[in-house]
Amino acid sequence: MNGDNKMVLKVESRSCNEGLARIAVAAFTTQLNPTLEEVADIKTAVSEAITNCIVHAYQRETDMITIECRRHQRELTVLVQDKGKGIEDVEQAMQPLFTTKPEQDRSGMGFAFMEAFMDEVLVESKLGEGTTVTMKKTIGRQKDVFE
Amino acid sequence: MEDRIKKRGNQLIVYVPKELDHHFAEQITPQVDRELEKGLIKQLVFDFSETSFMDSSGIGMVMGRKRILSYSKGTVVAIHVNDRVLKIMQLSGIYKHIEISQEPVWNYRMR
DSSP states (O other), rough: OOOOOEEEEESSSSSSHHHHHHHHHHHHHGGOOOOOOHHHHHHHHHHHOOOOOOOOISSTOOOEEEEEEEEEETTEEEEEEEESSSOOOOOHHSTTTOOGGGOOOOOOOOOHHHHHHSSSSEEEEEEEEEEEEEEEEEEGGGGGGOO | OOGEEEEEEEEEEEESSSEESSSHHHHHHHHHHHHTTTOOOOOOEEEEOOOOOEOOHHHHHHHHHHHHHHTTEEEEEEESSHHHHHHHHHHHHHGSSEEEESSSSSOOOOO
């Protein structure tokens, strides 16, 4: 028993599924015995990634978003994948406050929040093919201090 | 959704739910804007008493309303903000543009 585990969830790109997706990932994470703060961090990051799929990748058309969670020892990996329009310039998209949709109240903080709340964020994208965001976070780092 | 908004003189109060994400922002924004467009609202109050979750869509919603109100010199206030929501507001820089209160009791009199 090494505690490895995996979950794959597919949801339609509807905004009502944002809450569902982040709660499912939070529930998966409970096996790692996270703090409330860590759960809140993961929920925020997942919410940002899913919202990007709905608002940008699929431009509000309904299609599928795949969310994959993996646990290896104390590390949680969350993949959020769409088959949408793709990002032209990933580096620019990840700049804080950069947004292609300011008129739609987009703050341009999505990727900045993912990076702030997760240990590692990797964005792979191809125009016309889709985007995969891979986020990693080691759970229980703070506990080391007391061990 | 309608009971999430209350008018009080020239104040408009929005009772933010438990989770403020893109889904809620999209539903409430047109209703808030309809009131703001009448030009009588001088202060928009977001009451976060119930709220434990907010993401960048919440930031976008608040900043967008602040922009509309700034044309008529109106103000935006976020009240009963818990530590988590405060952290998100600080990280986004929004705290420079709106008043944020963590006071358990907030005096609705205009300031």
